[in-house]
Amino acid sequence: MHPERRVSLAPSPRIDLNDSNIFMLAEASLPCRVLIVEDDPLVARQLSSLLKSGGYEPHSASSGHEALSVLDETICQIVITDWQMPDMDGLALCRQLRLRPVDAYTYVLIHTVRDSTSDILAGLAAGADDYLIKGATQAEILARLEVGRRTTHLDRSLRKSNEMNRRMSVTDALTGVHNRRFLMKYLPRELERSRRYNHPLAVISCDLDDFKRLNDEFGHEAGDEILQAFAHRACNCIRQGIDWVARSGGEEFVIVLPETGLSGASRAAERLRQVLATEPISTSSGLLAVTVSMGVTALETARDLSAVSVRELLRAADRYLFASKHRGKDRATVAAIGDAVARPGEQTESGRATH
Amino acid sequence: MRRTDLNPGRGLKPTVLDVSYEDVRQSFLLRLHGDEVRLAVLRDALGSAEVSPATAFVDLEIFAHRLRGAAAVFDLPELRDAAKGLELAAAVAVAERSVIGEPRVQETIRILATRLTCLNGYTRPSSAPGAPVPAN
Numbered sequence: 001m002h003p004e005r006r007v008s009l010a011p012s013p014r015i016d017l018n019d020s021n022i023f024m025l026a027e028a029s030l031p032c033r034v035l036i037v038e039d040d041p042l043v044a045r046q047l048s049s050l051l052k053s054g055g056y057e058p059h060s061a062s063s064g065h066e067a068l069s070v071l072d073e074t075i076c077q078i079v080i081t082d083w084q085m086p087d088m089d090g091l092a093l094c095r096q097l098r099l100r101p102v103d104a105y106t107y108v109l110i111h112t113v114r115d116s117t118s119d120i121l122a123g124l125a126a127g128a129d130d131y132l133i134k135g136a137t138q139a140e141i142l143a144r145l146e147v148g149r150r151t152t153h154l155d156r157s158l159r160k161s162n163e164m165n166r167r168m169s170v171t172d173a174l175t176g177v178h179n180r181r182f183l184m185k186y187l188p189r190e191l192e193r194s195r196r197y198n199h200p201l202a203v204i205s206c207d208l209d210d211f212k213r214l215n216d217e218f219g220h221e222a223g224d225e226i227l228q229a230f231a232h233r234a235c236n237c238i239r240q241g242i243d244w245v246a247r248s249g250g251e252e253f254v255i256v257l258p259e260t261g262l263s264g265a266s267r268a269a270e271r272l273r274q275v276l277a278t279e280p281i282s283t284s285s286g287l288l289a290v291t292v293s294m295g296v297t298a299l300e301t302a303r304d305l306s307a308v309s310v311r312e313l314l315r316a317a318d319r320y321l322f323a324s325k326h327r328g329k330d331r332a333t334v335a336a337i338g339d340a341v342a343r344p345g346e347q348t349e350s351g352r353a354t355h
Numbered sequence: 356m357r358r359t360d361l362n363p364g365r366g367l368k369p370t371v372l373d374v375s376y377e378d379v380r381q382s383f384l385l386r387l388h389g390d391e392v393r394l395a396v397l398r399d400a401l402g403s404a405e406v407s408p409a410t411a412f413v414d415l416e417i418f419a420h421r422l423r424g425a426a427a428v429f430d431l432p433e434l435r436d437a438a439k440g441l442e443l444a445a446a447v448a449v450a451e452r453s454v455i456g457e458p459r460v461q462e463t464i465r466i467l468a469t470r471l472t473c474l475n476g477y478t479r480p481s482s483a484p485g486a487p488v489p490a491n
Contacts, residue, residue: 040421042386043428046379084420113424113435135427135435138376 031057032149033074037067037081037093038111043134047080047111047141054142056149064088068096075104077152078145080132083112083123091126098127105155107148111141172247174224175231183246183254188310190258195305202265202298204255205317206234206272209291209329211251218285225283226290227251230276237272254314262298262334269294269332277330291330295320297337304337313337383429384474390422391471398464409449415460416445419467434474437467 034056038044044060051058059074061067065088067079079097083090094108110123113134123131129151130144170182178186187203194201208214208230215223227247234245234255243257255272257265273292280287295317299305308316320333327333397415400406419442426435441463448460 040425042379042383043425045382046376046428049375049379082424084417084424113420113427113439133427134424135430135432 031055032078032152033057033059033076034078034080034145034148035067035070035074035076036060037062037064037079037085037090039063039082039085043082050138050141051145054145056145062086064090064093064096067093071097071106076106077104078107078109078148080109080111080145083110083114083119090128091123094123094127104159105152107152109144109148172231175228175247177231177235177253178244178246180246180248183248183256184310186244187254187256187314190256191299191305191310191313194258194299198302198305199259200261200298200300201305201313202257202260202262202296203313203317204257204265204269204272204332205248205295205314205321206230206253206255206292207294207321207325208251209293209325214288214290218283218288222283222285222288226281226288229281229283230290230292233275233279234272237268237275243268254317257298260298261300262296262336265296265298266332266334269296269334273330273332293321293324293329294332295322295324296332296334299337308337380429383425387434387471387474390418391468391475393418394464394468394471398461398468401460409452412445412448412460415464416442416449419445422467431474434467434470437463437470441467 032055034051036044036047036051036058038047038060039062041062044062048058048060056078059070059076061070063085064081067081068088070076071079079093081090081093088096090110090112094110097106097108107130108128109130109132110128111132111134112119112123115133120131130147132141132144136144170178170185172179190201193199208226211223211226214226231245231247231253234253238245238255238257242259243255246254246256248254255268257268260268273294276290276292280289297313297316297320299308299313316335316337320335323333324331397411397418400411400414401408403411419438423435423438423442426432426438441460444459444463
């Protein structure tokens, strides 16, 4: 099987929302890597020595082509490049760098003896951030590099912050699993991929039994702890990096299982039911017995995959969930997508009623 | 004191953080001996039947540009200016497809060679450290 097909579209479901602060601290202590692109080895040595003294981590290349090779292997925040060099010159290097897709901005400083206004304009137009004429004092070189260090640090901080915001926007803050927005964004993609490869796709709709009563009786804090514990256990009952969990409402969760048919989803649901039913949840109000009702369904045939929408899939899972509630809770009702009404003999039940 | 190539002016001193700056600069000064020889070879190539005039001028331009840049970095402004003069003259000769012996190029070669000779005279081991360098 193609490896791409076995990996879920969903990113890791659990994140630490305080990651951004940790990142800021880690960033501040990291050395700033500078690539010196210079064909004169003595000039390169002189710059390297200066950079080390300024707390930078210098790397070197003697031409534009070599610089690109180095940058393929090593992330350098700043490139300080000569203009005139064999094969690819500094301006061509600038243009190449600006064309490359990057995860982080590279600050480019041209360091050349060409000192005319037209040269400076050409350098900046090629994509350089700064232009330094050879012969500048060491203090000036370090000051200009500091601008690059600040700029790239800010760029990385912003990118990381944006990524954290993006992840937070699709993550349930209480439980750390995905939220409803994520569910409605990524479940259609999972369905689309299942259609493309004609592979099954299953969903489990979960609802914690008597949650309102537990919440009222033991308080919101205990209620939150129950939700967190359930999310944690659900994540441990599924395949990491393939299946994923989303909190779709107050005490409602949806588990998405790509590449999984009805029988596989049924086993996963039963695992989760047993884990919850046999191990009370430790809360600030003591150990609490919690159970879950589930509705399990799957798209297994090409016909179902092409005919059923995401909403219909979720609606069917909810129908079977309500059937579980109706039949006494603490169970999973498993049925094919076409079963509008669960009928005896056409559904598999697990849980209290059958054990 | 008059500012000369080996007597840097204000603001051009290495910082205390950069302990090996002088070592690298000394290496550069020693390399100037090779540059003096190289310049003589390039000058001879201008009159050689084995090298096309265009190639000879381009080689001169590249050589002068490299020397100009390094001289600027290692704080030798007079050498930098002499190299710049040769670089520009060679560039003009390339652009105008000048014939061998173009007077301006020869003149700038002479100026640069003088500078290199002066510096090399200063940097040879027998020279007294700190001796002033003659003006161009």
